[in-house]
Every structure is written in structure tokens, then in C-alpha cells.
Amino acid sequence: MTGAVSVDVAVVGAGIVGSAIARDLAGTGLGIALVEARDDVGDGTSKANTAILHTGFDARPGTLESRLVARGYDLLGRYAEQTGIPVERTGALLVAWTDEELAALPGLRAKAEANGYDACALVSADEVYAAVPHLGPGVLGGLTVPGESIICTWTTTLALATDAVRRGAVLLLGHRVEAVQAVEGHTVLVTSRGEVRARWVVNAAGLGADHLDRMFGHDRFTVTPRRGELLVFDKLARPLVPRIVLPVPSSLGKGVLVSPTIYGNVMLGPTAEDLTDRTATGTSADGLAGLVAKGARIMPSLLDEEVTATYAGLRAAIDSDDYLIDVDADRRYLLVGGIRSTGLTAGMAIAEHVRGLLAETDLDLTARDDVPEPPRMPNLGEAAPRPYQQPDLIAADPAYGEVVCFCERVTAGEVRDACASTIPPADLDGLRRRTRVLNGRCQGFFCGARVRDLLSTGGRVR
Ligand SMILES: Cc1cc2nc3c(=O)[nH]c(=O)nc-3n(C[C@H](O)[C@H](O)[C@H](O)COP(=O)(O)OP(=O)(O)OC[C@H]3O[C@@H](n4cnc5c(N)ncnc54)[C@H](O)[C@@H]3O)c2cc1C
Numbered sequence: 001m002t003g004a005v006s007v008d009v010a011v012v013g014a015g016i017v018g019s020a021i022a023r024d025l026a027g028t029g030l031g032i033a034l035v036e037a038r039d040d041v042g043d044g045t046s047k048a049n050t051a052i053l054h055t056g057f058d059a060r061p062g063t064l065e066s067r068l069v070a071r072g073y074d075l076l077g078r079y080a081e082q083t084g085i086p087v088e089r090t091g092a093l094l095v096a097w098t099d100e101e102l103a104a105l106p107g108l109r110a111k112a113e114a115n116g117y118d119a120c121a122l123v124s125a126d127e128v129y130a131a132v133p134h135l136g137p138g139v140l141g142g143l144t145v146p147g148e149s150i151i152c153t154w155t156t157t158l159a160l161a162t163d164a165v166r167r168g169a170v171l172l173l174g175h176r177v178e179a180v181q182a183v184e185g186h187t188v189l190v191t192s193r194g195e196v197r198a199r200w201v202v203n204a205a206g207l208g209a210d211h212l213d214r215m216f217g218h219d220r221f222t223v224t225p226r227r228g229e230l231l232v233f234d235k236l237a238r239p240l241v242p243r244i245v246l247p248v249p250s251s252l253g254k255g256v257l258v259s260p261t262i263y264g265n266v267m268l269g270p271t272a273e274d275l276t277d278r279t280a281t282g283t284s285a286d287g288l289a290g291l292v293a294k295g296a297r298i299m300p301s302l303l304d305e306e307v308t309a310t311y312a313g314l315r316a317a318i319d320s321d322d323y324l325i326d327v328d329a330d331r332r333y334l335l336v337g338g339i340r341s342t343g344l345t346a347g348m349a350i351a352e353h354v355r356g357l358l359a360e361t362d363l364d365l366t367a368r369d370d371v372p373e374p375p376r377m378p379n380l381g382e383a384a385p386r387p388y389q390q391p392d393l394i395a396a397d398p399a400y401g402e403v404v405c406f407c408e409r410v411t412a413g414e415v416r417d418a419c420a421s422t423i424p425p426a427d428l429d430g431l432r433r434r435t436r437v438l439n440g441r442c443q444g445f446f447c448g449a450r451v452r453d454l455l456s457t458g459g460r461v462r
Contacts, residue, residue: 086381407440
């Protein structure tokens with residue numbers, strides 16, 4: 001869509017956070033626009049994280065982040081059941097390798113309790129090895145975190161954005177906000193593809209949130225892109241890692257973990273490295289070498305398995321230990337900044353919090369009584385049947401029996417459905433996030449041409 005658009009609230013940034021906010025506000029009678037610089041939703045940090053649904057056990061007690069992660073855990077868990085976002089309730093085990101780490105475990109359990117999470121238990125080294133037999137030698141003890149779960153980050157953002165659009169929000173992709181003009185009772189967002197007029201603006205621009213904030217006349221924070229690199233191991237590694245294996249967190253962050261993925265792989269990472277380049281989502285030789293060294297300690301046998309992919313994501317770190325969510329009533333502007341390492345989990349709770357803040361303003365946030373049902377998303381997870389495994393489905397529609405990506409077992413029917421969906425993919429990467437196509441060990445070597453062809457015909461078999 002191009003040209004002037006006029007709405008009650010423009011939400012800038014269609015990552016998990018902006019999509020959740022747009023969906024939530026679109027449940028009222030207000031006109032909502034979701035304004036995104038890129039050609040797809042969920043194409044920023046929200047596509048490249050460790051995809052853990054956090055309980056919030058290790059948050060700093062008393063912070064907004066602690067409260068919203070715990071609330072988001074419940075909200076997203078329930079929403080995932082409604083929409084089919086894949087979740088596996090694997091649980092996590094925090095492992096101590098040194099006396100110092102062992103001594104820190106009771107404090108971490110107390111911290112979890114201060115965060116309202118009282119399911120953690122201290123366990124012996126023998127119990128740790130019984131739960132994860134392939135851990136390397138030298139474990140001294142552990143702490144269980146039974147609620148930690150794995151989730152599909154791609155489906156989460158897509159579900160929320162799809163829901164927002166079906167509730168009536170206008171999705172403006174390819175609209176980078178470049179300037180902001182205040183006019184009587186409105187703000188005009190000058191974008192790369194025309195103007196958007198809005199009574200209120202919500203800034204959920206992630207790594208770009210400080211730049212947008214300055215366009216509104218503020219100078220209160222700077223985003224530091226904190227890169228996290230990860231290694232993804234092939235599916236044969238999955239039995240080695242029955243649950244998430246966490247390190248004891250330090251002042252440098254949550255540390256390097258080993259986790260199963262809902263696609264049946266195993267990931268090792270992330271690193272934590274402060275950069276200045278907000279586009280530096282490539283991996284580095286040093287980062288990957290560091291991960292290999294850590295992995296060799298945590299689980300030596302994992303390194304015998306093949307690596308199918310590497311990737312990196314950028315946390316939007318700010319110089320504060322908490323989220324920065326603030327209303328500027330004079331400018332009719334709300335900032336959602338510093339959503340660093342927990343935004344996937346907290347996104348829906350952030351949206352609820354934002355609605356609460358906006359309810360104190362001149363906006364009428366009365367809930368509509370004609371809100372459509374949430375979308376039912378295609379299943380990308382290994383824990384539930386996928387189309388190629390369902391004879392009835394294939395009998396009714398043979399396209400679900402026609403596998404086009406053999407590594408990930410994606411069918412022509414799924415590619416077709418993605419192309420016909422509410423928010424179709426703009427390119428192969430978008431199709432990858434909607435179907436898992438090209439994600440396997442061949443990385444598209446065998447199926448790339450066929451998949452590209454299918455995408456170019458909107459999923460129709462020629
Ligand atoms: C390595 C790593 C691991 C992580 N692991 C987890 C985890 O396990 N669990 C968890 O809960 N969280 C995790 N996170 C954090 C989580 O991924 C983020 O908090 C979350 O994705 C942030 O979402 P967002 O919507 O704020 O940002 P983004 O996804 O970056 O979305 C912001 C959007 O704003 C757009 N934008 C920016 N500027 C403009 C502009 N001027 N005009 C228009 N659009 C603009 C961008 O294009 C982008 O699409 C992790 C993060 C990283 C990097």
C-alpha cells in the first residue's frame with residue numbers, strides 16, 4: 001500500500017513486539033497501522049534468537065521485565081495452544097561446572113522465587129547426568145527450571161501480525177519511517193513510501209528505537225547492538241539434548257546454552273558481543289570458534305555431529321537493566337525500548353501493558369465484541385504431525401504428499417498455502433520462515449531451484 005494513510009494509532013516496527021501491540025490494539029474500535037521498514041514481518045531480531053519461552057526465573061526481581069516476562073510466558077503459552085504455534089515443554093537444567101557456580105545455585109533458586117517462580121529444585125551431579133547423560137565430565141550440580149520451553153519464533157510473530165491484520169490493522173511493509181512531523185492533533189510519519197497520519201504513535205522499532213525516539217525530540221538512550229551468534233546442529237544430534245542446558249548466568253549475561261529446537265535440531269549459543277554496526281547480523285570466525293570451545297566442554301559428543309547452519313541476531317541493548325516503556329502524552333507518543341533478550345516471551349505482555357498505559361490517554365480502548373477468532377497457523381514443529389505424515393490430508397489434497405524440500409520434508413501444499421496466506425512471503429527467506437523450506441542440511445542445494453520456481457508462481461505447480 002502507498003500514499004497517505006490515516007489511523008488512530010501507528011505502531012512502528014513489525015517484530016514480535018510491534019505485531020503483538022498492533023494485534024492487541026486492533027481488538028478495540030481504533031484504526032491501527034503496523035508500519036515496517038522491511039518487506040516482511042518478523043525480519044529483524046525476532047527471526048534470529050534462541051527461541052526459548054522463558055519463565056523469567058533469572059530476571060532481576062522487581063523490574064518491569066521480570067513482571068512482563070512472567071506474564072508473557074502465560075499469555076504466549078495460551079495463545080500458542082489456540083493458534084498452533086509450536087511449543088515443546090522440555091524444561092531446562094542449569095548446570096554448575098565450578099565451585100563458584102555451584103555456590104551460586106541456591107541464590108538463583110531464591111531469585112526465581114522472588115520472581116514468583118517456585119518450581120526450581122537443586123539437584124546433584126548424578127541427577128544432572130541422569131537427565132542429560134551426554135554432558136561432558138566435571139558437572140558439580142544443577143538447578144532444574146521445569147517451565148522453560150522451546151517455541152517457534154517465526155510462527156509467533158507471523159501469528160500475531162496475521163491476527164492484527166484479520167482484526168483490521170493496516171500492514172504497511174516497506175515503509176521506513178524517515179521523519180516525523182507534528183501537526184494539530186496528529187503526527188505525520190514520513191516514510192519511504194508515503195505519509196502515515198496518526199493520532200498516536202507507538203515506537204516498537206527495536207534496534208532503530210533510539211533513532212525514532214530522537215525524531216520525537218528525545219535524547220535519552222542509545223541502542224547498542226549486542227550480537228549473539230549460534231551454531232545449529234543436524235537432526236541426528238537431537239537425542240543428545242533432551243532439554244535446555246543452561247549455564248550459570250554471569251554479569252556478562254545469560255551465557256552459552258545448548259538447546260533442542262522445535263524443528264528437531266540442536267543449537268549452541270549465543271555469544272554476546274557489543275558492536276556499533278546495527279546491520280552486522282553475519283557470523284564471525286572468532287565467535288564460532290568460541291562457541292566450539294564452549295561446546296567441547298559442555299557436551300563433547302555434540303561436536304561430532306554435523307553443523308547445518310550458523311546465524312546471528314542483534315539484541316537491542318541499552319544502558320539500563322530494564323525495559324524502557326514510557327508515554328509522552330504531549331506528543332501522543334509511546335516508546336517501547338530496550339527489549340533486549342526476552343522480547344519473544346514478553347511481547348504479548350508488553351502489548352497488554354501498552355494498552356494499559358494508553359487507556360490513561362484520550363484514546364477509547366473499549367474492546368470490540370466482534371473480534372475474529374485467532375488464526376490457526378501451519379505446524380512447523382516436530383512434536384505434532386506435519387502434512388507429509390497425514391494420509392487423510394494427502395488423500396484429500398495430493399499437494400500435501402508432494403515433498404519439495406526433502407531435508408525438512410516440506411510439501412508443495414504448504415508452499416502454496418504460505419503464498420496464499422494473509423501475509424504472504426516476500427522472498428525465499430520469508431518462505432523459509434513460514435514452511436522450513438531450504439532449512440535442512442542441504443541448505444537448498446537440491447530443492448532451491450524448484451522452491452524458487454514455486455514461489456514465483458505463487459505456489460502453483462506448473
Ligand atoms: C541471540 C538472541 C537470542 C535471544 N533469545 C531469546 C529467547 O530465547 N527468548 C526470548 O524471549 N527472547 C530472546 N531474544 C530477544 C528477542 O529476540 C527480542 O527481544 C525480540 O525479538 C525483540 O523484538 P522487537 O519487535 O522489539 O524487535 P525486532 O524484531 O528487531 O523488530 C523491530 C522492527 O522495527 C523495524 N524498524 C526499525 N526502524 C524502523 C523505522 N524507522 N521504520 C519502520 N520500521 C522500523 C525493523 O525493521 C524491525 O522489523 C534473543 C535475542 C537475540 C539477539
